Amino acid sequence: MHPIDDDLVRRLVAGQFPQWAELEVRRFPSGGTVNAMYRLGEDMAVRLPLVEGGADDVAREQRWLPRLAPRLPVPIPEALGDGVPAEGYPWRWSVYRWLAGENPEEGALSEPVLLAKDLAAFVAAMRGVALAGGPQAHRGGPLASLDAGTRAAIEELRGIPQEGVDCDAVSAVWEEALRAPEWDGPPVWLHADLMPGNLLVDGGRLTAVIDFGCLGVGDPACDLFPAWNLLPAEAREVFREALGVDDATWIRGRGRTLSQALIALPYYRETNPAMARNARHVIRAVLEEG
Missing domain, CATH: 3.30.200.20 (Phosphorylase Kinase; domain 1)
Incomplete structure (x- = not known):
């Protein structure tokens, strides 16, 4: 560094x-x-x-x-x-x-349903971009490419009992994601890192999206992260309905979001409280949904 x-x-x-x-x-x-x-x-x-x-x-x-x-x-x-x-x-x-606004925080949204609609509009607009020659998005490849890192993180978390992660339960969710059909349509444009820290809100509404370092084209499931890393259950359904997400894409999106959280938690738990907190939130949200 x-x-x-x-x-x-x-x-x-x-x-x-x-x-x-x-x-x-x-x-x-x-x-x-x-x-x-x-x-x-x-x-x-x-x-x-x-x-x-x-x-x-x-x-x-x-x-x-x-x-x-x-x-x-x-x-x-x-x-x-x-x-x-x-x-x-x-x-x-x-x-x-400079873009004004504040990062939203999971569990403390003032307008979660409206924010879900705003996020869906952004994701839909990204998917609808028709620009040729886009690079492959970071994390935009096949879900199986995340398998080794995800399984290693689960085993690492088994050795950190104080985190209280139900490793058998998250393994089952991950296995379900791997069984879901892969995206067989054309690759779509993605932000590919829709974490709360890359969103700006004012009055509970989305005002800007920042940090496009992972952008590119790939599986549309990659931009479903806010469903679990930010939105409560009711708003999550609004987000899904607004985007018209099919079951396979939803399952892959949940798996991708869970994979990121499982890898982040042991890595950041002692060095980056915000990242670790959000990872814990994702794991809870995914297991509660299942």
Whole structure:
């Protein structure tokens, strides 16, 4: 993980975007694990990869976000500056227009049904994008590609009894997902990382979607994550109905969301409270639904 501090960000901005050199730079707290975020003045944000894998995401976003933005029902990040390696910092980075709003929190939604409809409208709009040449979305491949990592995480959780995960029950849900028919239609455009930390709300309604580093095309089940990582049961059904999700896609979506949570929980339980909390929420939501 590359060290980043306020002084480095100031030097990078001053060296490459002198028109913004006098603006205040301050770290913006985030539960994200791939990028560091800084406010630049009141109207912009600087986003810098913390790890090499995040550097690939920068290029992906800068290529595709301007093409996706006019096709989506809510704002998404708008790049105002494309930074290059300098000052000892090794990767590309970006300056974005600041998007206001707060991250929703599972179990504390003020308008869950309306938010479910907003999320469904966003996912449907992504699916309806007709742009050729899209990359494969991260996590967008066959569900079986997640099998080894998911089973390893379940076994790891068996060794952490204080987490209280019913490993036999989650294994049964995972097996059901593996038995579901794979997507046999054309790949669709996906955000592919619809975690609460990548959503912004105001007054309970969706106002923006951020962090498109995993975007691409693939199985539409990949964008069903909010059904279990955010929405309560009633709103979950509204989300499903609005999208017209068939049984096989729903089962794969539940399995994909569960897989991510099972892998995240042992990995983040001592280092990232927000990620670990959401993983626990997903596991509970999935088992309660079953």
